[in-house]
Amino acid sequence: METRINKLSEIDRRNPFTVPENYFSRFNEHIMTCLPENKIEKTKKVSLWGKTKPWVYMAAMFMGIFFIIQLLTKDAANQAVTLSSTQFTDDYWSTVQITEEEFYQYLEEQLVNDGYYDYMYNQIYTN
Amino acid sequence: MEKYSEEQLLEKLRDPRTQRQGFAILVSEYSERLYWQIRKMVLSHDDANDILQDVFIKAWTNIDNFRGESKLTTWLYRIAINESITFLNKKRNQNNVSVDDENSFLLNTLESDEYFDGDEAQKLLQQAVLTLPDKQRLVFQMKYFDEMKYEEMSDILGTSVGALKASYHHAVKKIENFLTDSN
Numbered sequence: 641m642e643t644r645i646n647k648l649s650e651i652d653r654r655n656p657f658t659v660p661e662n663y664f665s666r667f668n669e670h671i672m673t674c675l676p677e678n679k680i681e682k683t684k685k686v687s688l689w690g691k692t693k694p695w696v697y698m699a700a701m702f703m704g705i706f707f708i709i710q711l712l713t714k715d716a717a718n719q720a721v722t723l724s725s726t727q728f729t730d731d732y733w734s735t736v737q738i739t740e741e742e743f744y745q746y747l748e749e750q751l752v753n754d755g756y757y758d759y760m761y762n763q764i765y766t767n
Numbered sequence: 768m769e770k771y772s773e774e775q776l777l778e779k780l781r782d783p784r785t786q787r788q789g790f791a792i793l794v795s796e797y798s799e800r801l802y803w804q805i806r807k808m809v810l811s812h813d814d815a816n817d818i819l820q821d822v823f824i825k826a827w828t829n830i831d832n833f834r835g836e837s838k839l840t841t842w843l844y845r846i847a848i849n850e851s852i853t854f855l856n857k858k859r860n861q862n863n864v865s866v867d868d869e870n871s872f873l874l875n876t877l878e879s880d881e882y883f884d885g886d887e888a889q890k891l892l893q894q895a896v897l898t899l900p901d902k903q904r905l906v907f908q909m910k911y912f913d914e915m916k917y918e919e920m921s922d923i924l925g926t927s928v929g930a931l932k933a934s935y936h937h938a939v940k941k942i943e944n945f946l947t948d949s950n
Contacts, residue, residue: 648939656885656893
């Protein structure tokens with residue numbers, strides 16, 4: 641006999657599939673025997689070093705960062721001092737304006753003063 | 768067997784001392800529902816039986832990773848659906864079937880399966896359902912045969928309710944066209 645159907649509603653909704661007798665109860669028992677026995681072993685003991693290792697590593701890392709920062713800031717401070725003193729000398733001589741004549745006169749005065757001090761030294765201590 | 772709420776069951780499954788007992792409860796609670804879901808996808812009883820075993824073994828080995836973000840049912844359904852689709856793809860590759868004819872092997876399975884006792888109309892309906900793509904077939908079966916709510920389907924399939932409604936509507940149309948054409 642030919643089946644003529646146009647609408648889904650014309651078809652019986654009953655489940656057309658079947659299973660062997662007692663299939664589900666047998667399956668439930670069977671599957672429990674197939675399961676691997678590895679569940680409880682998974683909770684293994686963690687040693688003290690194992691627990692503290694990440695914290696020790698983190699502390700070491702912070703110490704390292706601290707020393708690197710210290711070293712860098714110290715170098716930068718030294719560099720700043722050297723730079724400022726050199727800059728001061730350069731600035732000073734760039735502001736002093738003396739002629740050549742005045743310079744020679746200054747040297748001469750220095751020599752005279754030095755000669756005077758040598759004479760006095762000889763008079764007092766060597767006699 | 769005593770009835771357990773999902774929270775009570777999860778508590779048992781999380782404690783290594785009661786895990787096995789909890790899993791036995793889970794199997795007896797969900798095996799039938801999952802079986803029918805798989806069976807409607809793969810049609811053969813033997814294949815559905817093998818896939819169901821794989822589903823529970825996968826669930827057992829991954830139960831510690833289950834964080835309870837979704838319901839246990841949703842999680843199990845997802846495993847079952849993934850396993851069924853993987854199985855069907857493997858079968859298609861093995862049989863080296865063309866795209867147009869990709870579900871013909873399932874129809875052969877249905878005809879030779881001793882655990883199918885549907886009448887001609889039901890066989891025709893199965894034939895029509897097999898013309899649908901896997902995901903649409905899944906949507907149709909969940910709604911038409913299992914009368915599942917769209918919200919629950921959405922959780923399992925990760926698709927919006929709107930998309931599921933549209934998919935079901937198209938599936939019904941395709942099936943009715945198939946039925947009309949086959950007259």
